[in-house]
Amino acid sequence: MSEQEDNLPVDENHVIAERREKLKAIRAQGIAFPNDFKPDALAANIHAAHSGTENEAFEAKPVHVKVAGRMMLKRVMGKASFATLQDKSGRIQLFIGSSNLDEATYEAFKHWDLGDILGATGHLFKTKTGELSVKVTELRLLTKSLRPLPEKFHGLTDQEVKYRQRYVDLIVNEETRATFMARSKVVSAIRNFMIQNEFLEVETPMLHPIPGGASAKPFMTHHNALDMQMFMRIAPELYLKRLVVGGFERVFEMNRNFRNEGLSVRHNPEFTMMEFYAAYTDYHWLMTFTEDCIRAAAIAARGTATLSYDGKEVDLSKPFERLTVIGAIQKHAPEFTLAQLNDEDFLRKELKKHGLEANKHAGVGSLQLSLFEEVAEAKLWNPTYIIDYPVEVSPLARASDKNPEITERFELFITGREMANGFSELNDAEDQAARFNAQMKAKEAGDTEAMYYDADFIRALEYGMPPTGGCGIGIDRLVMLITDSPSIRDVILFPHMRAEA
RNA sequence: GGGGCGUUAGCUCAGCUGGUAGAGCAGCGGACUUUUAAUCCGUUUGUCGUGGGUUCGAUCCCCGCACGCCCUACCA
Numbered sequence: 064m065s066e067q068e069d070n071l072p073v074d075e076n077h078v079i080a081e082r083r084e085k086l087k088a089i090r091a092q093g094i095a096f097p098n099d100f101k102p103d104a105l106a107a108n109i110h111a112a113h114s115g116t117e118n119e120a121f122e123a124k125p126v127h128v129k130v131a132g133r134m135m136l137k138r139v140m141g142k143a144s145f146a147t148l149q150d151k152s153g154r155i156q157l158f159i160g161s162s163n164l165d166e167a168t169y170e171a172f173k174h175w176d177l178g179d180i181l182g183a184t185g186h187l188f189k190t191k192t193g194e195l196s197v198k199v200t201e202l203r204l205l206t207k208s209l210r211p212l213p214e215k216f217h218g219l220t221d222q223e224v225k226y227r228q229r230y231v232d233l234i235v236n237e238e239t240r241a242t243f244m245a246r247s248k249v250v251s252a253i254r255n256f257m258i259q260n261e262f263l264e265v266e267t268p269m270l271h272p273i274p275g276g277a278s279a280k281p282f283m284t285h286h287n288a289l290d291m292q293m294f295m296r297i298a299p300e301l302y303l304k305r306l307v308v309g310g311f312e313r314v315f316e317m318n319r320n321f322r323n324e325g326l327s328v329r330h331n332p333e334f335t336m337m338e339f340y341a342a343y344t345d346y347h348w349l350m351t352f353t354e355d356c357i358r359a360a361a362i363a364a365r366g367t368a369t370l371s372y373d374g375k376e377v378d379l380s381k382p383f384e385r386l387t388v389i390g391a392i393q394k395h396a397p398e399f400t401l402a403q404l405n406d407e408d409f410l411r412k413e414l415k416k417h418g419l420e421a422n423k424h425a426g427v428g429s430l431q432l433s434l435f436e437e438v439a440e441a442k443l444w445n446p447t448y449i450i451d452y453p454v455e456v457s458p459l460a461r462a463s464d465k466n467p468e469i470t471e472r473f474e475l476f477i478t479g480r481e482m483a484n485g486f487s488e489l490n491d492a493e494d495q496a497a498r499f500n501a502q503m504k505a506k507e508a509g510d511t512e513a514m515y516y517d518a519d520f521i522r523a524l525e526y527g528m529p530p531t532g533g534c535g536i537g538i539d540r541l542v543m544l545i546t547d548s549p550s551i552r553d554v555i556l557f558p559h560m561r562a563e564a
Numbered sequence: 565g566g567g568g569c570g571u572u573a574g575c576u577c578a579g580c581u582g583g584u585a586g587a588g589c590a591g592c593g594g595a596c597u598u599u600u601a602a603u604c605c606g607u608u609u610g611u612c613g614u615g616g617g618u619u620c621g622a623u624c625c626c627c628g629c630a631c632g633c634c635c636u637a638c639c640a
Contacts, residue, residue, distance in 0.1 A: 077609055078574055078591050136601075143597035160597060177590070191598045214575040214589050216601045221575090223632045235575095279639065298640095324639055325565080334640070474640095481640055512638085537640050550633095561631065 078211045082176060086207045100182035100203055102131040107152030113187055113195055121188050128197055130155055131182040131205065133234065136215060139173055145196075146172075148181060149234075156196040157183050163200050171204070177215065178208035178234075226558050242546045245364040246554055249542050252363030253337055254317065256356050262313040262339055267302035269295060269319070275520065276300030276459070278512040279322040282332075295321035300459065300533065303340050304488060305523045307531050315339035317538065328550040329480060332559050335538040344532035345487040346471045350448050353475060353483055353534055354383050357446075357541065364545050372478050372547050375444065383446035383475070388428075388435045391449055395439040410434055428453025428468055443476035452486075458498040458514055460486035477544055485534025492524035 089095045109128060116126075132148035132155075143160040161169045163185070175181070184201035213219040218235045225232040225239070232239045258264065272291065274281035276298030284293050299316050306314045317337040324330065341348070358368045358379050368380040386394060389404055403409045410430035414421050417437045421430055432453060443449075452472040454462055460470035472486035489495050499516040506513035542554040552558035 076574055076591095081591060136599095138599050138602050139596090140599065140602075141596040143599085145599045145602085147600085156600080158598075162597075190600090192600075194598090194600075196598090211574045211590055214577095214601090216589070217576040219575075221571095221632085223571095224575095226632090277640085320640080322639070325637070327636090327639090328634085330639065336640075484640075535640080540640070563631075 079209055082207065082209045082211075085174060085176070086209065089204065089207060096206060097203065098205075100129070100131060100205055102129045102150075102182065104128040104130050105152040106130065106132070106148070106150050106155035109155055109187065109197075110153065110195060116187070116189075116195075118189050121186070126187040127185070128187060129182065129184045130157075130197060132180065133208075134175065134177055134179050134181055135212075137175075137177055142169075144169075144172070146181070148183065156190075156194055157181075157185070157199050157202075158188070158190065158196045159199045159202060163198055164202060168202055172202055175204055176208060176211070178210070178212045179204055180206035180208065223560075226552055227560055227563065229556055242542075242548060242554060243556060245546045246542045248364040249360045249545055250317065250538065252360045253356060253536075253538070256359045257315045257337075257339060260313070260352070262315045262341070263311050265303070265306060265311070265314050265316055266318065267296075267299045267306075267316055269321075271296045273515045273517050275514055275517050276302075277320075277322075278456075278514065280324055280512060282321050282323045297322050298336070298535070299338050300535075301517055301520045303338060303533070304528060304531070305520065307340050307342055307488075308523045308526055308528045312342035312529065313340070326559065328552075329540065329543075331539065331551050331555055334551070334555075336535045337538055338533070338535040340488070340531055340533040342529040342531045345530070346450070346473055346485060346532055349485045349487075349532040349534045350383070350385065350473055350475075353485060353536065354446070356536070357482070360541065361545050370545065370547070372544055373549065377478060377544065378445055379477075383448055385448045385450060385473075387451040388431050388449055389451075391439045391443070391447070392431070392435050395442045399434075404431060404434075426453060426455055426468070429456050432456060440476060440481075441479040443479055446475065446477045446482075448473045448475050455501075457486065458502050459489055459495075461489045461491075462494075480540055480544075481537070482540055482544070483534055483536045485532065488528070488531040488533050490524060490528040490530060492521055495524055496521050 086095060109130070113126065130148060130150065132150035134146050135149045135154065136147035138145045142162070143158070146157045146159060147154050148157060159169065159172055182203045182205050183197055183199045185197040185199040188196060188198050190196055213231065213235050219225055219232055225236070233243075254264070270284070270286070270293045272293060274294040274297050276296075277300065279297040281297050282295040284295065285291070286293050298320055299318070303314050303316060315337060318335065319333045320336050321333050323332065326332065361368050361370060361379050368378070370377045370379060389401070392399060392404060393401070405427060407427050407430060410427065411421050414430065414433055414437070419433060419437070421433060435449070450473045451463075451469045452460070452474070454468055454470055457470040457472050460472040463469050463471055470486055473484075474481050475483040489498070499514065499521070502514040503516050506515070539551050539554050542548070543551060546554060548554050
């Protein structure tokens with residue numbers, strides 16, 4: 064302890080200096096950070112059980128409680144004071160009167176600060192204005208807070224501080240707490256939904272020798288003992304499919320993916336994906352299942368599937384619309400004729416008008432997809448599945464039996480954002496090997512996001528993977544939708560930031 | 565990566581055409597035995613993000629940099 068005193072940080076301001084002085088005095092009197100107070104009641108439970116109880120009933124049969132929490136409001140008035148404690152469930156008011164409490168403690172309380180963590184023992188009663196409160200008979204300072212909280216009425220609004228010091232944001236902003244509690248409900252609802260449908264939850268590697276399962280730039284790292292380059296995973300797909308080969312016919316994994324790409328209101332370098340695979344299912348089954356899963360998550364978190372996002376209604380309660388890439392263009396950009404949309408030269412010219420230079424090797428399918436992204440994607444406000452993605456942009460998806468140029472793949476859009484991506488899996492080992500070879504050629508031609516050839520994955524497929532459907536749901540974006548949050552950073556507790564200035 | 569906007573007390577914010585900074589909350593002292601963002605009286609606190617430039621003089625005008633937010637690009 065004596066060494067510590069020499070290393071005390073220089074105080075940033077007089078408020079902190081004042082509080083350090085108070086702490087010093089508390090240390091001198093005994094144990095400054097006691098850990099022997101055990102609360103037996105939570106604010107929300109007290110309100111739920113006794114909001115209807117009147118003082119006559121409390122007098123006839125006193126209700127004793129021990130509560131603990133952070134002091135958020137404090138009103139000192141001569142010999143009787145009020146304080147508001149906040150615990151994980153909510154807030155409860157304390158009535159602290161010198162007639163119920165020993166004089167020394169009451170005097171000490173007057174000098175305690177907003178943000179201090181207190182433990183209070185007493186019995187319930189209602190004040191003149193009818194507020195359920197604890198008449199305190201014993202009061203203890205459990206943890207001295209050295210830093211002043213943000214202003215008690217306006218709270219914390221600085222986005223940078225909200226993200227960098229989430230602990231402060233959580234202390235003072237009820238909406239932030241509500242958002243992350245909703246996120247937890249979404250996650251557990253999805254997990255329950257999967258388990259109820261006989262999926263096995265698994266954990267596959269985060270460190271990959273070969274990045275695979277998506278088209279994205281990976282984070283690179285190095286394993287010292289093995290002296291080998293490793294990649295943070297960009298997707299768990301190829302490992303989950305190995306498990307389907309192994310006989311785990313229904314598996315899911317809900318965890319982080321890492322992609323070394325730009326940041327935006329919809330992109331964080333690490334993000335959470337729920338990816339699942341079900342043998343003997345196809346993309347039609349996946350669409351219905353994904354829809355049911357998302358609906359269950361919304362209802363678990365919000366009590367309804369009819370949501371509001373950015374002031375506009377989003378209806379998850381009705382069956383999601385299903386459109387082909389061409390169908391979506393025709394619906395949202397009816398100026399194009401079917402003949403034009405199948406004319407490679409026309410598509411290239413049209414994309415050029417939008418400032419896009421299409422890849423020389425791009426076929427009609429991917430040109431159509433590019434045009435779709437330009438003219439239709441952002442307009443898909445209510446849930447819409449887009450189906451029939453071209454083979455060349457879907458190297459892991461099963462090709463359609465009717466048209467070898469397209470795959471049995473869908474992407475789900477809600478509020479103009481991609482929420483999920485799924486397909487009937489490619490389980491033809493020889494076709495998969497050929498697709499990997501095509502990706503290798505693209506990589507050699509300069510496509511930095513093209514996939515690597517994963518020989519072990521091919522070997523696994525050669526043992527035989529049953530016909531399977533698989534899908535990934537972007538959990539952060541889903542939580543954004545369900546909590547009406549404008550930025551992905553609002554639904555990630557500690558979002559990626561640059562080093563502090 | 566490109567573009568726009570922002571950064572003033574611990575927090576929320578004012579600060580006019582350039583003359584070395586203010587309010588409320590928080591803090592400190594005082595009054596007050598049922599308050600609700602308690603109230604009332606008194607009072608303390610600032611490298612005005614950072615480095616240059618223009619000027620007799622810069623929080624203010626100009627340039628660079630840092631960080632943040634938004635848009636955009638790649639992507640989920």
